[in-house]
Amino acid sequence: MTLQAFPLQQLLAWSLAILALILALYVLVLNSRNRGNTHLAALLLVFAVNTLVLGVFWGAQTADEVSWAAALVAMTSPAVLPLLLIVAVVLLKPEWFKTWIRYPLFVVYGLAVLPALLVVLDLLTGAGLYYTGVNPLRYMGGFVDLPEFAAGTLGNLVRLVNMRFLPALSMLPLIYLAFFDREISGVRRRLARLLLAAQIIALVLQMVLARVLPPGLPTLLTIGQYIVVYAFAAFQELVSEGRLQGGRLRPRLTAMVLVISAPLLAGSIALISVNVNELLRQSALGRLESSSELLAYNITSWMDFNRKSLALLASRPEITSMNPNFQKPVLQDFAVAYPYMYLVSTTDLAGFNVARSDESDLIDYSDREWYQQAVAGQSGLQTLIGRTSGVPALIMSEPIRNGSGEVIGVSMFASTLTDISDLLARYRVGDTGLAYLVGPQGLILASDLEFFTAQQTTILSYPPAAALTGGARGTYRFDDENGVRWQAYIAEMENNWGLIIQVNEQELLVQVRALRVLSIAGVLASALILMGLSWLAFRQAFRPVEELTAAVLDITAGSIEREVPVLSEDELGFLADAFNQMTARLRSLIAGLETQVADRTRDLEQRAAYLEAASTVSQAATSILDTESLLSQTVNLIRDRFGLYYVGLFLLDGTGEWAVLRAGTGEAGRVMMARGHRHHIGARSMISWCIENAEARIALRAESDAVRQVTAELPETRSEAALPLRSRGRVLGALTVQHTQEDAFDASAIAVLQTMADQLAVALDNAELIATTQEALEATRRAYGETSEAGWQRYLSGRSGGYRYAYRAFSAAVGPWSPAMTEALQAGRSVIYRDSTGGDVWRNTLTIPLRVRERVIGVLDFRKSGAEAVWLDDERLLLEAVVAELGQALESAQLYQETQSRAANERLIGEIASQLRQSLDVSTVLQTAVTQLGRLPGVAEAAVHVTLPESLAVGAAASTEAKL
Numbered sequence: 001m002t003l004q005a006f007p008l009q010q011l012l013a014w015s016l017a018i019l020a021l022i023l024a025l026y027v028l029v030l031n032s033r034n035r036g037n038t039h040l041a042a043l044l045l046v047f048a049v050n051t052l053v054l055g056v057f058w059g060a061q062t063a064d065e066v067s068w069a070a071a072l073v074a075m076t077s078p079a080v081l082p083l084l085l086i087v088a089v090v091l092l093k094p095e096w097f098k099t100w101i102r103y104p105l106f107v108v109y110g111l112a113v114l115p116a117l118l119v120v121l122d123l124l125t126g127a128g129l130y131y132t133g134v135n136p137l138r139y140m141g142g143f144v145d146l147p148e149f150a151a152g153t154l155g156n157l158v159r160l161v162n163m164r165f166l167p168a169l170s171m172l173p174l175i176y177l178a179f180f181d182r183e184i185s186g187v188r189r190r191l192a193r194l195l196l197a198a199q200i201i202a203l204v205l206q207m208v209l210a211r212v213l214p215p216g217l218p219t220l221l222t223i224g225q226y227i228v229v230y231a232f233a234a235f236q237e238l239v240s241e242g243r244l245q246g247g248r249l250r251p252r253l254t255a256m257v258l259v260i261s262a263p264l265l266a267g268s269i270a271l272i273s274v275n276v277n278e279l280l281r282q283s284a285l286g287r288l289e290s291s292s293e294l295l296a297y298n299i300t301s302w303m304d305f306n307r308k309s310l311a312l313l314a315s316r317p318e319i320t321s322m323n324p325n326f327q328k329p330v331l332q333d334f335a336v337a338y339p340y341m342y343l344v345s346t347t348d349l350a351g352f353n354v355a356r357s358d359e360s361d362l363i364d365y366s367d368r369e370w371y372q373q374a375v376a377g378q379s380g381l382q383t384l385i386g387r388t389s390g391v392p393a394l395i396m397s398e399p400i401r402n403g404s405g406e407v408i409g410v411s412m413f414a415s416t417l418t419d420i421s422d423l424l425a426r427y428r429v430g431d432t433g434l435a436y437l438v439g440p441q442g443l444i445l446a447s448d449l450e451f452f453t454a455q456q457t458t459i460l461s462y463p464p465a466a467a468l469t470g471g472a473r474g475t476y477r478f479d480d481e482n483g484v485r486w487q488a489y490i491a492e493m494e495n496n497w498g499l500i501i502q503v504n505e506q507e508l509l510v511q512v513r514a515l516r517v518l519s520i521a522g523v524l525a526s527a528l529i530l531m532g533l534s535w536l537a538f539r540q541a542f543r544p545v546e547e548l549t550a551a552v553l554d555i556t557a558g559s560i561e562r563e564v565p566v567l568s569e570d571e572l573g574f575l576a577d578a579f580n581q582m583t584a585r586l587r588s589l590i591a592g593l594e595t596q597v598a599d600r601t602r603d604l605e606q607r608a609a610y611l612e613a614a615s616t617v618s619q620a621a622t623s624i625l626d627t628e629s630l631l632s633q634t635v636n637l638i639r640d641r642f643g644l645y646y647v648g649l650f651l652l653d654g655t656g657e658w659a660v661l662r663a664g665t666g667e668a669g670r671v672m673m674a675r676g677h678r679h680h681i682g683a684r685s686m687i688s689w690c691i692e693n694a695e696a697r698i699a700l701r702a703e704s705d706a707v708r709q710v711t712a713e714l715p716e717t718r719s720e721a722a723l724p725l726r727s728r729g730r731v732l733g734a735l736t737v738q739h740t741q742e743d744a745f746d747a748s749a750i751a752v753l754q755t756m757a758d759q760l761a762v763a764l765d766n767a768e769l770i771a772t773t774q775e776a777l778e779a780t781r782r783a784y785g786e787t788s789e790a791g792w793q794r795y796l797s798g799r800s801g802g803y804r805y806a807y808r809a810f811s812a813a814v815g816p817w818s819p820a821m822t823e824a825l826q827a828g829r830s831v832i833y834r835d836s837t838g839g840d841v842w843r844n845t846l847t848i849p850l851r852v853r854e855r856v857i858g859v860l861d862f863r864k865s866g867a868e869a870v871w872l873d874d875e876r877l878l879l880e881a882v883v884a885e886l887g888q889a890l891e892s893a894q895l896y897q898e899t900q901s902r903a904a905n906e907r908l909i910g911e912i913a914s915q916l917r918q919s920l921d922v923s924t925v926l927q928t929a930v931t932q933l934g935r936l937p938g939v940a941e942a943a944v945h946v947t948l949p950e951s952l953a954v955g956a957a958a959s960t961e962a963k964l
Helices: 008-030 035-059 064-092 094-098 102-125 155-180 186-207 217-241 249-314 324-337 369-375 418-426 450-455 463-469 510-556 571-591 593-623 627-642 666-674 686-693 747-796 819-827 873-916 922-934
Strands: 341-347 353-356 380-385 392-401 407-415 434-438 444-447 474-479 485-492 498-504 646-652 658-664 678-680 697-699 719-727 730-739 802-806 809-813 831-838 841-852 855-865
Touching: 008 035, 008 217, 008 249, 035 064, 035 217, 064 094, 064 102, 064 155, 064 186, 064 217, 094 102, 102 155, 155 186, 186 217, 249 324, 249 392, 249 407, 249 418, 249 434, 249 474, 249 485, 249 498, 324 341, 324 353, 369 380, 369 392, 369 407, 392 444, 418 434, 418 444, 463 474, 463 485, 463 498, 510 571, 571 593, 593 627, 593 747, 627 646, 627 658, 627 730, 627 747, 646 666, 646 686, 658 666, 658 686, 658 730, 678 686, 686 697, 686 719, 686 730, 719 747, 730 747, 819 831, 819 841, 819 855, 841 873, 855 873, 873 922
Parallel strands: none
Antiparallel strands: 341 353, 341 407, 380 392, 392 407, 434 444, 434 498, 474 485, 485 498, 646 658, 646 730, 658 678, 697 719, 719 730, 802 809, 831 841, 841 855
């Protein structure tokens, strides 16, 4: 008897299950309130269940052993891919749960839960919608695929959606996040690519390697790589986000120790328990086998003894004499010697009794098998329902031979097998054990169970007897009609007999169940002890930390004299000592606080100066709209205000490949601009690097910078900073600031300079935009003004004067223009003029210019009579608004007339072209042309002259006149 040898893949599956369980519990302990942690823990728990039942499948032999495992696989396997998609979205793009995308994700949640609900429904109702269970007639042990036990009406649909459609669908968001999403961080983009690679590897394992690897191993490998990849992605996301962990440190550490060690402990104990259980099971089955072998040996010995006794009887002279008077006393003595033999007799060669041990009538036994065997010279054996006893009987016979060896008769005995039944009862296993001897056709020969013999029946329908008839040997497990499970041992004996020993499995494996309970209790007790010891250990270890925390709180409250007691010589003791040294130094630092305050004040003054200088530069940048003036003045302001050695400003050219120096301070700047100083984007220079990466590059020691390009015109540069000019999401160029001292730029100076550079970039962008807009607007105005002016010139040609309305009468305006009208026309503004027509008659005139598109085309003259009549501001504003509306109306009318005129011309051209196309004769076409052209408005005469070669000289002329 040895320990059970588990297959390698089974141990690997259970190891992965423990790993997935540990990771799931660990993630929950880190922060159970975080959505990513809870989703990942759920996925890992599903993986743990899957790998656990995979191991169970690989070690199973019967359908009963995998019934619960198959139900768990049917629940969890289709849920894996929906959970993978959900966890990927939670880790990489949790913002989608706040958009419309959350609604499709809710459907994926439903697909993950649906298989479990269907399995529960099928187990409770037996509907067979999805889960159908493992078929015990077809199951041969080992791993089976999901379709074998999830073959319900909805099985194909669930597998198609969850295990075929979702893998392809889940790749789409991963591809988008890995290659197309511009808002995702670099870390998440790399994780998306990693998860996408895991999906592709899983497809290869399931579709390609599944054909060459053992069944179930591709699934195990797929789950293993999913566990590694998704756990790595989750922890990377945890680190990159700096996600806070909840709860106090001591309980959290205790829980971490427990969730890591408890599954390992439980797994180890479970593995040992399985081995011990198997040993106990083998021991129990061994007892059955030993009892069966010993009982079979005793029965065989009993049979041999009786056969030899009968053979000895047949050889006695009284028996060979074939005289009934001599035979009967001997037969009676033999029956007395063997009381379990209820009949001992002899027959002649015709099968008729010669003598019997009882007083019954002589009987003809020629039809019995035992007689026929003995007459043939063989030892006879037959089991049947005795004619004399009426119960199952054993008949043994031997031939009676004379001195020459010829068969002259048959001797026999019939036994009720009471001794064998007593023997079977003595070898019963346990309180529920049964032992019985089965003959041909399932006849019960002997049994320690009175029911069988009392009923005088066969038991071919009883499972062990049916298994014996079917050829089963050795251990056999079955359930009776009452649902009680039995463990039996079937042994074959001579003469087609079968010996069956059976015992209730609960009684047989009571030690196994006791060990199982003990193992569970041991795991729980070990976990509790481990938790208690961990709690005490962490409490002792964290006591110095608590002391340190209390000291920190006291110091925060102002008790600067507080010190921490050093309670150990380990790292925590060193920490306490370092903390005391820190507080001592803090006290000394506080003593020199005035010096530090003065230093800080100087720093603040310097920063204020920086800000003031930046404000001045920014004000100048926003007030100057001309680009060239803006560049020149800004670089000089920056140099002067910040006390720099040199300031240069580079802008990208139209190709975006060169950064060209557009402004520089001092003689060096003038020389470099004169020679067209520039940097190629992509070359090794601080300017190129700054523009490419859209961030500042600082060289506190200029000579040691890896990409800095030395400029001969600036030999005294010791530190340099290149700052990108960023505006509206793009980099316009870069600003270089240089100093003659090393380490001249601190963080505050760079921050101010960068802010100023960004403001300068916006100002440059705005100046360029304003210039472009003004040019476009001016071009539009010029084009429209010229068109409008030409139209009004055509309209006013041949017209003079205007219109006058006075004293409720309308008439033409004649006479010269008044001075007010001339002034309003020339000045382009309203003019109020007051004069006297003689005597006491006064006129107050308001003249308003009439504008069309900012061009004055006339004036309107309004008059009031009377010395007291004046033009009020409200009246003037009202009339100016009405005149403005009049200008717009005149413009619309003029445009309408122009449009109508163009339409009439187009229509006339179309009519002439139609007339010309009506004939194919050249002369007719020419005559039609001059006729139609001569009818045009303003045409007095039209002629056409055609010149041909002299040999074909033909002239044609036609004229017509039209009076206008």
